[in-house]
Amino acid sequence: MGQTIIEKILSSHSGQTARAGDIVVAEVDLVMGQDGTSPLAIRAFNDMGGERVFNPEKVAMVIDHSAPSPNEGVSALHKLMREFAWEKNIKLYDIGEGVCHQLMPESGKVGPGKLVVGADSHTCTYGALNAFSTGVGSTDLAGAMISGKMWFKVPETIKFVCHGELPYRVYAKDLILYLIGNVTADGATYKAAEYTGEAVKALSVEGRMTMANMAIEMGAKAGLMEADEKTLQWLANFTNEKFTPVAPDSDAVYADIKEYDVSNLEPQVAMPHRVDNVTSVGSVAGTPIQQAVIGTCTNGRLEDLKIAASILKGKKINPKVRLIVAPASKRIYIEAMNQGIIQTLVESGAAVVTPGCGPCVGTHNGIPSDGENVISTANRNFKGRMGNSSAQIYLASPATVAASALAGEIADPREV
Amino acid sequence: MMNLSGKAHKFTQDDINTDYIISGKYKFKTLDMKELAKHVMEDLDPDFYSKITSGDFIVAGRNFGCGSSREQAPLAIKNAGISAVLAKSFARIFYRNAINTGLPVVECDTDQINPGDRLEIDLRAGIVKNITRGIEIKAKPLPPVMIKILNDGGLAAHFRKYGDFNIG
Numbered sequence A: 001m002g003q004t005i006i007e008k009i010l011s012s013h014s015g016q017t018a019r020a021g022d023i024v025v026a027e028v029d030l031v032m033g034q035d036g037t038s039p040l041a042i043r044a045f046n047d048m049g050g051e052r053v054f055n056p057e058k059v060a061m062v063i064d065h066s067a068p069s070p071n072e073g074v075s076a077l078h079k080l081m082r083e084f085a086w087e088k089n090i091k092l093y094d095i096g097e098g099v100c101h102q103l104m105p106e107s108g109k110v111g112p113g114k115l116v117v118g119a120d121s122h123t124c125t126y127g128a129l130n131a132f133s134t135g136v137g138s139t140d141l142a143g144a145m146i147s148g149k150m151w152f153k154v155p156e157t158i159k160f161v162c163h164g165e166l167p168y169r170v171y172a173k174d175l176i177l178y179l180i181g182n183v184t185a186d187g188a189t190y191k192a193a194e195y196t197g198e199a200v201k202a203l204s205v206e207g208r209m210t211m212a213n214m215a216i217e218m219g220a221k222a223g224l225m226e227a228d229e230k231t232l233q234w235l236a237n238f239t240n241e242k243f244t245p246v247a248p249d250s251d252a253v254y255a256d257i258k259e260y261d262v263s264n265l266e267p268q269v270a271m272p273h274r275v276d277n278v279t280s281v282g283s284v285a286g287t288p289i290q291q292a293v294i295g296t297c298t299n300g301r302l303e304d305l306k307i308a309a310s311i312l313k314g315k316k317i318n319p320k321v322r323l324i325v326a327p328a329s330k331r332i333y334i335e336a337m338n339q340g341i342i343q344t345l346v347e348s349g350a351a352v353v354t355p356g357c358g359p360c361v362g363t364h365n366g367i368p369s370d371g372e373n374v375i376s377t378a379n380r381n382f383k384g385r386m387g388n389s390s391a392q393i394y395l396a397s398p399a400t401v402a403a404s405a406l407a408g409e410i411a412d413p414r415e416v
Numbered sequence B: 001m002m003n004l005s006g007k008a009h010k011f012t013q014d015d016i017n018t019d020y021i022i023s024g025k026y027k028f029k030t031l032d033m034k035e036l037a038k039h040v041m042e043d044l045d046p047d048f049y050s051k052i053t054s055g056d057f058i059v060a061g062r063n064f065g066c067g068s069s070r071e072q073a074p075l076a077i078k079n080a081g082i083s084a085v086l087a088k089s090f091a092r093i094f095y096r097n098a099i100n101t102g103l104p105v106v107e108c109d110t111d112q113i114n115p116g117d118r119l120e121i122d123l124r125a126g127i128v129k130n131i132t133r134g135i136e137i138k139a140k141p142l143p144p145v146m147i148k149i150l151n152d153g154g155l156a157a158h159f160r161k162y163g164d165f166n167i168g
Helices: A007-015 A037-048 A072-088 A100-106 A121-129 A136-147 A172-183 A205-218 A229-236 A300-311 A331-337 A341-348 A396-405 B033-037 B071-078 B092-100 B144-152 B157-161
Strands: A023-027 A030-034 A059-062 A092-094 A115-119 A132-135 A149-153 A157-163 A194-196 A222-224 A257-259 A268-270 A278-280 A293-295 A322-326 A348-353 A372-377 A391-394 B002-009 B055-060 B084-087 B105-107 B118-122 B128-131 B135-138
Touching: A007 A023, A007 A115, A007 A132, A007 A157, A007 A194, A007 A222, A030 A037, A030 A100, A030 A136, A037 A072, A037 A115, A037 A136, A037 B157, A059 A072, A059 A100, A072 A092, A092 A331, A100 A115, A100 A121, A115 A121, A115 A136, A115 A331, A121 A132, A121 A194, A121 A205, A121 A222, A121 A229, A121 A322, A132 A222, A136 A149, A136 B092, A136 B157, A157 A172, A172 A205, A172 A257, A172 A268, A172 A278, A194 A205, A205 A222, A205 A229, A205 A300, A293 A396, A300 A331, A300 A341, A300 A396, A322 A341, A341 A348, A372 A396, B071 B092, B084 B118, B092 B144, B092 B157, B144 B157
Parallel strands: A030 A059, A030 A115, A059 A092, A115 A132, A157 A194, A157 A257, A194 A222, A293 A322, A293 A372, A322 A348, A372 A391, B002 B055, B055 B084, B084 B105
Antiparallel strands: A023 A149, A268 A278, A268 A391, B002 B118, B118 B128, B128 B135
16 A cells, blocks of 8 residues: 655654554654744743753744834743754844745755654645645644654645646635635645645746645645655755655555646635635625735745736835735845845835735734735735734735735736 | 533634634733733633633634644633633644643534533543533543643653653
8 A cells, every 4th residue: 555745754754654543753854933932832842851952953943923023022032032042052043034934945954755843833835845844833842852753643645636727817826725715724634735736736836835835724734745856956946955755656545636627717815714715806806905915934935026026017006005025035035136026016115024924923014903904915814813803804816916906906916 | 630620611613713812913922821811712702811710611613723833822721711622623733732731622512512501521531511401422532642641741741751752
């Protein structure tokens, strides 16, 4: 009986043949925490009697969720992280470096066959690079920092086969929103998602990260893809390590195989206050918006900024809209500056904020007012997510967000 | 483990996410869980904290605790005086975090519990007694590895005891 991608990666890291349903203790290749979760992890580390981390090269902390600090409470927690990182000699990515889920892939330490745990639910992003990566809590993170290990229940896998070619101005974001709407917020709970088919293979690595990133929004433990030439070329920008791609066996056993034809997919929008409350852009077009956000670990990459700039070039956003742009990393920010993308965005009326999570999680950088509508490229639209429970959040692709910023209302990017 | 007794606070909707349990606008500011506890479930019920008597239960539908990995969610619930969460199913990160931090989570048919019902829970036997309605509800047993961690008092206590994973 063959194995899925995740069964193979958990086998190679646990020294046993891992099958869905087994409990394994696996060695981890990289352990990551961010500023919302690391402070509690540090507390748990000390509570566990931790003295040193298992391997300083394999532990990283990122200050991205509230960076720079908006208040003294956050400042104290950032200070705690910095002092811990310096003392334990681990890599600390401080303010302005970017979002953890862009920085870990850019570090070159994540690639095919690797096993990564991060104290952030969107750690599943690196499945796009053929790694098994998953989100954990702070205490699990502390255990991994000390031992270099984690226990897992080997999940079953649901295979999503996406046939066809995505139409004009329909992107990875639209596809993953559509899949989440189809299977719902707990459609893959306790399971891994494996995305495949021509439409997935045709995506850039950036687009694949967008899809893997949102696996958690259907409850999945991981959102995995096979590695191909594009994956290996992307990784070669950041590391000399030669990775061995992990492909599923032809007789691997899946919990379910779902097939989709994406050839007629329209731009998708997740409506308040659920990520699986998904519709085609046409049914919400005309909804007034007061704020538009382009960035986050879902859609803050160069390709995303480029798509937005192509729609905004030479135009001004609606005067009643604030457009906030947060590049996913310093590297992307610099590249976008070199390519004139940042200039285009700023000239159109965008406010560019520090590379990081931007306003996604409601701590800073653009908290909406009561009754306002926000359209964002982020991954969550829960009530209160952006810091005000009286605001409504719509999720869409960078193209749809840019088109909406111009119109002052939700707009179809194919009509700009 | 032990027997628990208290009143049910029922949230009827499915997919209660960790942003609803404790909002990001609070959790980034402090490690004081008693302070965070005052804001527990605030976006769903602004007065929820004041309604809790120590030992009470949160009762919910499917996929409780979905979304963010924030461990502040089970910690805020625990520090608000809630002794266990009962739901039809749990999101996986929340489920792990709850066990790791010593908050019992009980997977059972919560349709058989009304708001305000008095409940008694025998965690070891996996039985929820609805005293108000005079019925017993069978809970799904925890995986053995989680019983081991919960018995040790959470993962931190497990590590203090063994210095590593000892779940064989």
